[in-house]
Amino acid sequence: MTRLNATTSEATARNSRKRFRQLAARLKQQFPEIVRLDEPLAGYTNYRVGGPADALVRPRTLDQLQAIVRFCHAHQVPLFVLGKGANILVSDQGVPGVVVTLEGCCRQLRREGNHLYAGAGLLVSELVRYCEEHGLGGLDFMSGIPGTVGGALTMNAGAFVGEIGDRVVWVDAFTEAGERIRLSRDQAGFGYRRADGLKNKILLGCWLALEPADSNQLMQARMNYLKRRAEKQPLEYPSCGSVFKRPKGDFAGRLIELV
Numbered sequence: 001m002t003r004l005n006a007t008t009s010e011a012t013a014r015n016s017r018k019r020f021r022q023l024a025a026r027l028k029q030q031f032p033e034i035v036r037l038d039e040p041l042a043g044y045t046n047y048r049v050g051g052p053a054d055a056l057v058r059p060r061t062l063d064q065l066q067a068i069v070r071f072c073h074a075h076q077v078p079l080f081v082l083g084k085g086a087n088i089l090v091s092d093q094g095v096p097g098v099v100v101t102l103e104g105c106c107r108q109l110r111r112e113g114n115h116l117y118a119g120a121g122l123l124v125s126e127l128v129r130y131c132e133e134h135g136l137g138g139l140d141f142m143s144g145i146p147g148t149v150g151g152a153l154t155m156n157a158g159a160f161v162g163e164i165g166d167r168v169v170w171v172d173a174f175t176e177a178g179e180r181i182r183l184s185r186d187q188a189g190f191g192y193r194r195a196d197g198l199k200n201k202i203l204l205g206c207w208l209a210l211e212p213a214d215s216n217q218l219m220q221a222r223m224n225y226l227k228r229r230a231e232k233q234p235l236e237y238p239s240c241g242s243v244f245k246r247p248k249g250d251f252a253g254r255l256i257e258l259v
Helices: 002-030 062-074 124-133 149-154 215-232 252-258
Strands: 035-040 052-057 079-082 095-101 109-112 115-119 168-174 180-184 202-209
Touching: 002 035, 002 052, 002 062, 002 095, 062 079, 062 095, 062 168, 062 202, 079 202, 109 124, 115 124, 124 149, 124 215, 149 202
Parallel strands: 052 095, 079 095
Antiparallel strands: 035 052, 109 115, 115 202, 168 180, 168 202
């Protein structure tokens, strides 16, 4: 019985993968310039490993992104948003369905007083440097954090003295059906390395509340944070940083120190 179930499951998976690839080919016909079929993902992750996506899509506009999201929803095709690949391990078997990147359509930076809109496809390092150059304080602790703003929001990235969720006012996103929505900081549900309210959303960007600061002091803070990271981390190797599962009611660091 176990073997029969396993065989049925494998056959179902093969049929689903075949259907996803057929739909990926249709997507390629509609958007030939932004869709790559059977694209290996190793070059898109920090670990430098990973099999192919049925379709890798790199939208250049929000309209294109919305059309892709709606297509996947209508045809029940799995959709995965890939940031800079700084916190992900891709199977050698690849990713069924569609993988989307946002660097071509969600890289906005817009300032209104002490508030800043940052697109989800923007690199965290670019955001930190922009704040430094324009005298906006509150995110210098994120210096050296790899990945994109969207990835940082998804896991409420932080270090040393803060988390990005501390500064969020609003998050813009598409639902799985392609409807554009705006979520408040409370609705995003930020917690330690999580944002429960952002699950199953395609993040577009966020408004951040910052404060005036001296650019030279921000630069010095950034350099200090980068120095601290360089002293503790092997930055010359492909890495996703520390990887562990936090035990309920305890801390991985404490358990590691006991070994």
